[in-house]
Amino acid sequence: MSGTFVIVGAGLSGGAAAAALREEGFDGRVVLIGAEPQPPYERPPLSKEYLRGEVPFEQALVQDPRFYAENGIETRFGVPATCVDSVEKIIELDDGERVIYDGLLIATGGRNRRPSIPGMDLEGVYGLRTVANCDRIRQEIVPGRRAVVVGMGFIGSEVAASLRQSGLEVVVVDRNKMPLRRVLGDEVGRVIEEIHRDNGTTMVFEDTVAAFEGDGHVERVRTTRGRDIECDFVVVGLGIEPVIGLLAGTGVKLDNGVVVDEHCWTGVDGIYAAGDVANYYHPVFRRRIRVEHWQNALKQGPVAARNMLGKSEAYAEVPWFWSDQYEYNLQYAGFHTEWDELVVRGSLRERDFIAFYRKNGRVLAAVTIGRGRDLRRSMPLIKAQRPVDPGKLQDPEVELRTLVGAADAR
Amino acid sequence: MAEFVVVAGADALGEGEMRVFDVGGTRIAVANVAGTFYAFDDTCTHVGCSLAEGDLEEKTVICPCHGSEFDVASGAVLQGPARRPVKTYETRVEGDSLEVKG
Ligand SMILES: Cc1cc2nc3c(=O)[nH]c(=O)nc-3n(C[C@H](O)[C@H](O)[C@H](O)COP(=O)(O)OP(=O)(O)OC[C@H]3O[C@@H](n4cnc5c(N)ncnc54)[C@H](O)[C@@H]3O)c2cc1C
Ligand code: FES
Numbered sequence: 001m002s003g004t005f006v007i008v009g010a011g012l013s014g015g016a017a018a019a020a021l022r023e024e025g026f027d028g029r030v031v032l033i034g035a036e037p038q039p040p041y042e043r044p045p046l047s048k049e050y051l052r053g054e055v056p057f058e059q060a061l062v063q064d065p066r067f068y069a070e071n072g073i074e075t076r077f078g079v080p081a082t083c084v085d086s087v088e089k090i091i092e093l094d095d096g097e098r099v100i101y102d103g104l105l106i107a108t109g110g111r112n113r114r115p116s117i118p119g120m121d122l123e124g125v126y127g128l129r130t131v132a133n134c135d136r137i138r139q140e141i142v143p144g145r146r147a148v149v150v151g152m153g154f155i156g157s158e159v160a161a162s163l164r165q166s167g168l169e170v171v172v173v174d175r176n177k178m179p180l181r182r183v184l185g186d187e188v189g190r191v192i193e194e195i196h197r198d199n200g201t202t203m204v205f206e207d208t209v210a211a212f213e214g215d216g217h218v219e220r221v222r223t224t225r226g227r228d229i230e231c232d233f234v235v236v237g238l239g240i241e242p243v244i245g246l247l248a249g250t251g252v253k254l255d256n257g258v259v260v261d262e263h264c265w266t267g268v269d270g271i272y273a274a275g276d277v278a279n280y281y282h283p284v285f286r287r288r289i290r291v292e293h294w295q296n297a298l299k300q301g302p303v304a305a306r307n308m309l310g311k312s313e314a315y316a317e318v319p320w321f322w323s324d325q326y327e328y329n330l331q332y333a334g335f336h337t338e339w340d341e342l343v344v345r346g347s348l349r350e351r352d353f354i355a356f357y358r359k360n361g362r363v364l365a366a367v368t369i370g371r372g373r374d375l376r377r378s379m380p381l382i383k384a385q386r387p388v389d390p391g392k393l394q395d396p397e398v399e400l401r402t403l404v405g406a407a408d409a410r
Numbered sequence: 411m412a413e414f415v416v417v418a419g420a421d422a423l424g425e426g427e428m429r430v431f432d433v434g435g436t437r438i439a440v441a442n443v444a445g446t447f448y449a450f451d452d453t454c455t456h457v458g459c460s461l462a463e464g465d466l467e468e469k470t471v472i473c474p475c476h477g478s479e480f481d482v483a484s485g486a487v488l489q490g491p492a493r494r495p496v497k498t499y500e501t502r503v504e505g506d507s508l509e510v511k512g
Contacts, residue, residue, distance in 0.1 A: 042491060044476075049457060059493055294491070295477070322476050329459070329475045372474030373465055 001309060002028040003102035006091055008081045008246065010034025012042055012294065013275025013301035014107035015062040020302035022071045024309055030073045031099055033091075035080035036130055039065050044294055046134040047158035048324050052166055053138065057131060086250035086268050103308040106247065106258050106266075106273040107301060110240030110292060119212030124233040128155060129240070137235060143167030145232040148221045150209055152179035154323045156237035157192060161325040163235075164199050171202040171229050173209055173221065184332075185339070188355060188367055191348050192325070199326055204229070240292060242277045255279060257290045262314040264304035274304040283316045284383055285335050293321035318379050322372075331375045334365025334382040343393045346371065354378065361387035380404045414502060414509040422508060423447070428462040428471070433512030438499060440510065441466050441482050448482035449499035449510045456492035 005021055007014045010032050018032045034040070040062040049055040068075050080094045084104065092098050112127035114120060126137050137159075140147070145168050149160045152174040163170050176182065178189035179196065196203060207223045212234060214220065221229045242257035252266045253259040258273035260266050262281045266273060273280075275297040279290040296319060303315040320333040328351060339357040346353030354368040354375060362385050368375045377400040381388060384404050392398045417431040423442040430439050430452045439452035439462040448469070452462050459475035466472075470479050470488060478492035485495040500511040 044491065298490075320477075324457075324475075372459075372477075373463060376465055376472065376474075376477075 001026055004029040004031065004100060005103040005105070005305075005308060006031045006033065006099055006101040007105045007107055008033050008091065009105075009107035009109055009243075009275070009277070010036065010040045010075070010077060011107060011109045011275065011297065012040060012062055013109070013297035014105065015040025015301070016298050017105055017107060017274060017301035017305040018068070018073050019063065019071070020305040021309070022073065023302075024306060026309055028102075031076065031101075032068065032073055033076045033079060033081050033093065035078070036132075037078035038131060039063065039068065039075070039077060041131065042294065043129070046128060046131060047155050048162060050131075051134055051138060051141075051159065051162045053141075060131075081246055084246055084250050084271075086252070086271060089270060102270060104271045105301075105304055105308065106271065106277060107275045107297075107304075108243040108246065109276040109297075111243050112236070113238045113241050114236075115238060117209050117211060119214070119218065120236075122212050122214050122218040123216060124214070124218040125212050126233065126235050128159060128235060128237065137233075140233045141166050141168065145169070146171070146230060148173065148229055148231040148234045149237065150174075150221075150234060151237040151239070152176075152203070153183075153237055153239060154180070156235070157196070157325055158323060159235050159237060160196060160201050161199065164201055165326070169202075170200075171204060171221075171231070172196070173204045173207055173223060173229070175206065175208045177205050179203075184367055185342060185357075187342055187344075187348060191351060191369065192330075195326060195328060195351065240276065242279075242290065244277065247271075256288075259288065262316065263307045263312060264300065264315060265307060270308075272304045272308055274300040280315065282335070283314055284318065284385060289319070289335055291319045293319065295320050316383075318382050320375075320379070328369050329372065330367065330369050331372055332365065332367045333375055333379055334363070336364035339364060341390070343390045345374070345394050345396060356388075356390075356393050358388075358390065358393075363388055363393070374400055377401045412499075412511050414500075414504070414511045416504075416507040417510050418508045420503045420506050420508050426466055428464075428466050430460065430462045431510065433499075433510055436512060438510055438512055439471070440501065440508065441471060443469050443482065447501040447503070447508060449501045449512075450480070450482055450485055451496045451498075453496075454478060454492060455487075455494040455496055456490075461496070 041060040149172045179192045181189040207225045210224045211222045257279035264272045276292045322331045336357045341358045343356045352370045354371045357365045366378045428441045437452040454473045464472045464474040479488040485498040
């Protein structure tokens with residue numbers, strides 16, 4: 001097959017898609033456009049090992065930098081795409097270059113949400129999405145300094161942990177009554193809270209930032225409930241929003257990201273989307289979901305690439321992610337927004353458990369600390385979407401793989 | 411020079427099982443894949459979890475922490491986030507004993 005395939009967004013998803021096009025034997029033109037100057041890299045180390053200065057940046061690269069030239073992938077790193085004409089099938093870049101495409105993959109990911117808080121523009125108030133952001137935060141890391149982390153989602157929790165591990169004083173501010181409550185619920189949220197408390201983080205819950213104050217550089221954080229927290233710098237982690245501006249006026253449906261079907265197709269000729277930006281139809285959960293995690297970017301990019309080549313492959317991976325905080329490895333698989341019951345195997349108190357979110361008898365999702373093997377073995381159970389006996393879920397003697405009939409395991 | 415060291419009885423590991431042994435101070439995992447023994451560093455090259463605590467699917471070991479996959483025969487990375495291969499070691503069965511060249 002020949003033609004020109006353009007990938008916008010040189011993150012994990014875009015990088016993996018470019019490689020997949022070549023693996024599939026596509027010998028036409030592949031153009032990988034990325035706003036960041038670096039070749040595709042993985043972001044998880046940015047709140048963990050790389051932030052703490054334990055690994056070099058090169059270890060985060062998705063491919064060796066020579067890979068692209070060696071595989072005939074044209075790269076435009078550091079040059080954002082600025083507009084798409086979906087009728088003439090032309091994409092335009094910031095430097096004026098225009099590329100006529102046969103297939104276009106949107107893998108533009110997310111950008112940090114920036115609420116309009118007074119003082120947000122002061123020096124020393126950081127977000128964390130890119131390696132450039134991370135390098136600036138790293139310069140602030142000196143033992144004994146004081147940091148405020150705003151938001152205790154996954155990124156905020158990990159940053160707080162890494163900063164404590166690097167010897168800083170850390171105060172977190174979060175509007176909820178415990179970390180990660182919205183995603184994981186009270187019982188598991190409490191476990192995370194205890195982990196952070198044991199490690200000496202000061203946590204301010206059910207409060208929000210009213211203003212960042214200081215003379216040019218942030219000096220304190222003032223909260224809505226009247227606290228003044230003195231600090232040397234701030235990291236804000238209030239989630240991301242999908243980057244979709246490029247597609248305005250193209251006819252592509254935009255709603256909580258780029259709306260695509262289970263084949264990553266937008267419905268507009270030649271245009272596909274994958275990764276954090278894609279709001280896709282999930283055949284197992286029978287609804288659209290948008291997943292902001294590593295595995296989704298890694299696997300969905302290539303599926304989109306193969307479908308651009310004319311395959312008809314549904315993307316039906318069970319969403320899965322990890323988060324490392326201190327010595328604890330937390331993992332989650334599945335998808336849930338509400339649940340009737342949390343069934344726990346192991347011990348929440350000892351931070352050694354797998355817990356299942358159950359609704360109408362079905363296991364929608366599972367979360368673990370320290371039992372990654374069990375989590376993996378629960379995936380077929382989640383995929384099967386069949387009622388499961390809670391007694392068996394709880395019983396450490398029952399091998400999780402036996403809870404799914406062979407017919408459902410596929 | 412590395413030499414073969416007895417780590418266990420030849421029947422200590424059932425098919426599809428993995429176990430960790432201390433061989434001269436190094437944690438080495440041994441996997442039994444359909445009767446053949448493969449030995450490799452137990453420490454994942456990503457951020458150091460124990461591979462033997464993960465899953466073994468045919469000749470692939472899957473790290474329990476972030477899902478990196480390695481070929482137990484060659485040590486090659488089959489899936490990240492790990493980038494570097496794990497070191498592998500020779501094994502042999504001598505009489506009733508399982509030996510690893512560590
Ligand atoms: C600090 C941090 C830690 C994380 N830790 C974990 C973790 O532990 N586990 C986990 O599962 N997930 C983690 N994630 C999430 C994971 O990194 C994301 O899911 C993943 O990066 C998504 O990849 P993507 O390629 O879809 O998007 P992105 O990584 O966002 O890449 C999109 C790229 O497109 C570029 N782009 C945007 N617009 C344009 C344009 N117009 N033209 C050209 N280029 C453009 C952007 O600059 C960016 O480089 C973490 C994320 C962060 C930020
Ligand atoms: S430690 Fe093995 S995959 Fe991360």
